[in-house]
Amino acid sequence: MNRFAELLDRVAFEHSRNGKLRLLADYFRTAGDPERGWALAAITGALTFRHAKPGLIRALIAERTDPVLFGMSYDYVGDLSETVALLWPAPEGGMGHNAPPPPSLADVVHTLDATPKAGLPRALAELLDQLDETGRWALLKLITGGLRVGASARLAKTALASLGDLDPNAIEEIWPGLTPPYLDLFAWAEGRADRPQTSDPAPFHSPMLAHAVEEADLSTLSPADFIAEWKWDGIRVQAVVGRAPDGQRVGRLYSRTGEDISSAFPDVMEIICSDGFGEAAIDGELLVVREGRVEPFGALQQRLNRKKVDAKLVAQHPAHVRAYDLLAANGEDLRTLPFVERRKRLAAFLARGEPARFDLSPTVPFESWEDIAAFRRDPSLAGAQDAAPAIEGLMLKRADSIYVPGRPKGLWWKWKRDPFTVDAVLMYAQRGHGKRSSFYSDYTFGVWRPGPHGEELTPVGKAYFGFTDAELRQLDKWVREHTTNRFGPVREVEANRTTGLVLEIAFEGVQRSTRHKSGVAMRFPRVARIRWDKPAREADRLESLEALVGERKQA
Amino acid sequence: MTTLLTPTREGLYCPAGGFYIDPVRPVDRALITHGHSDHARAGHRAVLATRDTLAIMALRYGENFCESAQAVAYGESVNVNSVEATFHPAGHVLGSAQICVWDGKRRIVVSGDYKRAEDPTCAPFEPIRCDVFISEATFGLPVFRHPDARREVGKLLASLALFPERAHLVGAYSLGKAQRMIALIRQAGYDRPIWIHGALEKITEYYQQAGIELGDIRKVTAQDRPNLAGEIILCPPSSIQDVWSRKFPDPVAAFASGWMRVRARARQRGVELPLIVSDHADWDDLRATIRETQCEELWVTHGEADALAHWAATIGLKAMPLHLVGYGDEEEASEAAA
Numbered sequence: 001m002n003r004f005a006e007l008l009d010r011v012a013f014e015h016s017r018n019g020k021l022r023l024l025a026d027y028f029r030t031a032g033d034p035e036r037g038w039a040l041a042a043i044t045g046a047l048t049f050r051h052a053k054p055g056l057i058r059a060l061i062a063e064r065t066d067p068v069l070f071g072m073s074y075d076y077v078g079d080l081s082e083t084v085a086l087l088w089p090a091p092e093g094g095m096g097h098n099a100p101p102p103p104s105l106a107d108v109v110h111t112l113d114a115t116p117k118a119g120l121p122r123a124l125a126e127l128l129d130q131l132d133e134t135g136r137w138a139l140l141k142l143i144t145g146g147l148r149v150g151a152s153a154r155l156a157k158t159a160l161a162s163l164g165d166l167d168p169n170a171i172e173e174i175w176p177g178l179t180p181p182y183l184d185l186f187a188w189a190e191g192r193a194d195r196p197q198t199s200d201p202a203p204f205h206s207p208m209l210a211h212a213v214e215e216a217d218l219s220t221l222s223p224a225d226f227i228a229e230w231k232w233d234g235i236r237v238q239a240v241v242g243r244a245p246d247g248q249r250v251g252r253l254y255s256r257t258g259e260d261i262s263s264a265f266p267d268v269m270e271i272i273c274s275d276g277f278g279e280a281a282i283d284g285e286l287l288v289v290r291e292g293r294v295e296p297f298g299a300l301q302q303r304l305n306r307k308k309v310d311a312k313l314v315a316q317h318p319a320h321v322r323a324y325d326l327l328a329a330n331g332e333d334l335r336t337l338p339f340v341e342r343r344k345r346l347a348a349f350l351a352r353g354e355p356a357r358f359d360l361s362p363t364v365p366f367e368s369w370e371d372i373a374a375f376r377r378d379p380s381l382a383g384a385q386d387a388a389p390a391i392e393g394l395m396l397k398r399a400d401s402i403y404v405p406g407r408p409k410g411l412w413w414k415w416k417r418d419p420f421t422v423d424a425v426l427m428y429a430q431r432g433h434g435k436r437s438s439f440y441s442d443y444t445f446g447v448w449r450p451g452p453h454g455e456e457l458t459p460v461g462k463a464y465f466g467f468t469d470a471e472l473r474q475l476d477k478w479v480r481e482h483t484t485n486r487f488g489p490v491r492e493v494e495a496n497r498t499t500g501l502v503l504e505i506a507f508e509g510v511q512r513s514t515r516h517k518s519g520v521a522m523r524f525p526r527v528a529r530i531r532w533d534k535p536a537r538e539a540d541r542l543e544s545l546e547a548l549v550g551e552r553k554q555a
Numbered sequence: 556m557t558t559l560l561t562p563t564r565e566g567l568y569c570p571a572g573g574f575y576i577d578p579v580r581p582v583d584r585a586l587i588t589h590g591h592s593d594h595a596r597a598g599h600r601a602v603l604a605t606r607d608t609l610a611i612m613a614l615r616y617g618e619n620f621c622e623s624a625q626a627v628a629y630g631e632s633v634n635v636n637s638v639e640a641t642f643h644p645a646g647h648v649l650g651s652a653q654i655c656v657w658d659g660k661r662r663i664v665v666s667g668d669y670k671r672a673e674d675p676t677c678a679p680f681e682p683i684r685c686d687v688f689i690s691e692a693t694f695g696l697p698v699f700r701h702p703d704a705r706r707e708v709g710k711l712l713a714s715l716a717l718f719p720e721r722a723h724l725v726g727a728y729s730l731g732k733a734q735r736m737i738a739l740i741r742q743a744g745y746d747r748p749i750w751i752h753g754a755l756e757k758i759t760e761y762y763q764q765a766g767i768e769l770g771d772i773r774k775v776t777a778q779d780r781p782n783l784a785g786e787i788i789l790c791p792p793s794s795i796q797d798v799w800s801r802k803f804p805d806p807v808a809a810f811a812s813g814w815m816r817v818r819a820r821a822r823q824r825g826v827e828l829p830l831i832v833s834d835h836a837d838w839d840d841l842r843a844t845i846r847e848t849q850c851e852e853l854w855v856t857h858g859e860a861d862a863l864a865h866w867a868a869t870i871g872l873k874a875m876p877l878h879l880v881g882y883g884d885e886e887e888a889s890e891a892a893a
Contacts, residue, residue: 009818010710010714012818013822022718065697066869072696072861073697076696079819087697132702431825435805437795437796438797438801
């Protein structure tokens with residue numbers, strides 16, 4: 001457990017993704033079975049401890065410390081698990097000369113699993129006595145469900161895949177059928193055994209992805225080979241339904257990376273788990289559709305990243321799957337069929353059961369690439385009408401393409417619409433992390449609005465990419481030379497009618513927001529250009545952003 | 556309460572002896588515990604301190620940092636007017652001393668900053684029996700229990716092994732911490748050159764001249780920076796966020812400080828590799844030391860004074876937080892609290 005805790009502690013401070021991967025891979029290579037398997041379970045969230053609540057931990061520490069000192073300490077540290085881990089007194093007389101080795105993560109899992117609720121305080125106290133500070137911290141984080149260490153499930157699986165030469169998606173595909181401590185999975189990753197046979201009735205299928213395309217690329221392609229569809233502005237999902245050996249129907253909703261997001265979408269789950277739905281694996285876009293109309297991405301965002309949802313939220317933002325591919329049906333793998341054939345089967349599948357909350361993503365008929373370019377500029381030309389705000393661009397898929405996991409060359413293309421842009425004034429800059437820790441690389445920018453003393457800037461967003469390394473150096477220099485105030489890692493810069501740096505910000509949409517003082521929040525803002533030439537007073541005004549709320553650009 | 560020493564705006568004052576201890580403003584006569592800039596300031600007329608502390612002050616402020624300097628050896632007693640002052644090792648940095656003042660009736664020990672953990676670069680702390688013990692409390696909260704420094708150095712060396720293509724920048728205060736880190740790294744068997752930022756050069760050379768074995772030390776020049784992948788570079792903590800750090804290959808930002816014990820503190824500074832190595836006594840050592848002095852009264856100069864005074868009261872001591880202003884302002888004003 002102490003070793004696992006050290007890993008978590010180190011990973012939490014590491015800024016670079018590559019660095020985190022190396023730390024995780026190094027641990028997986030050296031920690032041994034079954035410890036590393038339990039560690040993988042802990043990081044991927046496959047471990048839950050129902051009975052350990054913060055109240056129990058508070059009670060344990062209250063028995064062992066002076067309440068005044070505990071209060072001062074908690075105030076100072078600001079985190080209960082960490083305070084308790086640091087304060088926990090060494091056991092009376094130490095653990096003795098013949099003390100057993102500290103508990104492994106496997107010991108911790110078994111102990112907590114085998115202990116009835118009433119015995120938990122004592123069992124937990126014994127574990128805390130045997131661990132060092134980092135071990136105690138990790139244990140308390142783990143059992144209270146607060147294990148946020150900056151390592152996602154996906155990252156852990158990618159690190160595991162790197163032990164051998166596996167594609168992380170290959171792990172995702174079999175993941176739902178595996179159980180901790182994953183001995184078979186590690187054996188496979190290390191080339192000591194075959195791919196584990198899982199009998200998961202509703203497995204994830206590694207998705208096929210598209211390459212971005214520019215107008216110039218299209219001239220080499222023949223329009224007749226392709227089928228066009230709208231690119232919907234939701235999230236890519238897979239709805240998979242199968243039947244377990246005992247005859248039970250099993251349904252799951254997966255994100256693009258194979259994360260099981262079923263629990264966040266009970267409305268979709270109700271449909272796919274009903275008897276009439278059939279057994280299938282559907283690839284599609286998850287959207288919020290209200291009264292037949294697709295809502296902008298912001299509405300879907302309300303439903304994402306939630307473990308549980310309440311009925312009100314579901315009613316307000318009803319989820320919907322716009323299906324565009326059928327990967328399997330009634331136990332048959334369809335991925336080797338051409339796309340045009342899979343689409344036919346998908347249409348037939350949806351026509352047969354007419355499941356609520358599902359529809360077929362329509363094709364967009366076209367003759368030439370000029371047609372496609374025109375539809376991209378204005379989707380209503382191709383009949384998108386009021387769905388236009390939910391359209392992110394067009395997908396071009398070869399009619400004869402089989403379904404190839406990953407991002408194969410030449411089969412699928414995506415052509416996104418142009419982003420919105422706004423000219424904003426740089427107001428604050430913050431130092432970055434890792435490689436950028438000596439650069440002011442995170443920029444808060446604002447636009448003009450009327451204030452009590454004339455025009456004033458109101459912050460509307462923050463951007464930290466979109467510029468080249470050379471531009472970053474120029475921006476950093478500008479910030480250092482125009483600093484008017486410092487707050488820790490943040491610098492306030494000159495930003496007024498006469499002096500200020502204008503940044504052209506590209507973004508995907510605007511939403512009303514109560515959290516931002518300006519009342520609007522931008523989606524996916526990034527620096528498109530540095531407008532060294534433009535006077536600050538000519539930057540945009542708040543009205544121009546407000547006018548875009550819920551809009552998609554009509555170029 | 557005794558009037559042998561009394562807290563004033565300038566610092567602790569001894570009316571009978573006519574001197575201050577670690578005054579924060581210029582005074583006529585000052586006794587200095589150690590060379591950190593929040594305790595040892597320039598501009599006093601007469602200064603009494605250990606030879607090493609005087610030398611460090613001269614390195615930092617120039618030879619003319621006071622009108623008259625008098626060196627005192629550990630264990631030596633000096634009579635200042637009617638008061639006897641004795642300097643004893645404090646284990647904090649090279650030359651650091653506790654100052655024991657005695658007027659024939661009462662004995663008061665002013666600890667200055669101190670630690671009990673092993674340090675190959677300075678003389679170890681000696682507990683002195685006294686009536687009143689005046690302690691620091693930089694880490695005077697029970698959450699501060701420093702781990703074995705060797706374990707922390709092990710973390711640094713493990714990271715170096717895992718990331719041989721990255722430069723490892725270790726932020727460490729220039730007086731004491733940097734040299735102790737180097738000595739600890741050497742004890743762990745690391746024998747490659749250790750690189751230092753120019754700001755650490757003078758003090759590090761002084762340590763070497765004082766006979767402290769630090770191995771092959773090299774000053775980083777601008778041309779060296781891109782070529783220091785897989786090397787250890789010590790620098791002042793603020794340099795890590797400075798333009799200076801840019802030219803190093805994919806640097807790992809480490810910071811050696813007792814503050815690294817609390818994760819939020821390390822995160823706020825953007826540290827990637829926190830190394831919990833402190834030159835101050837932790838909670839357990841503060842308490843053990845106070846008990847060893849067998850004092851009846853505890854005064855706490857700075858740091859988490861309320862918590863330590865609260866604990867002292869629970870074991871029956873008369874305890875008083877002084878909340879002296881000007882100490883432990885970290886590296887913004889000085890670089891004492893590490």
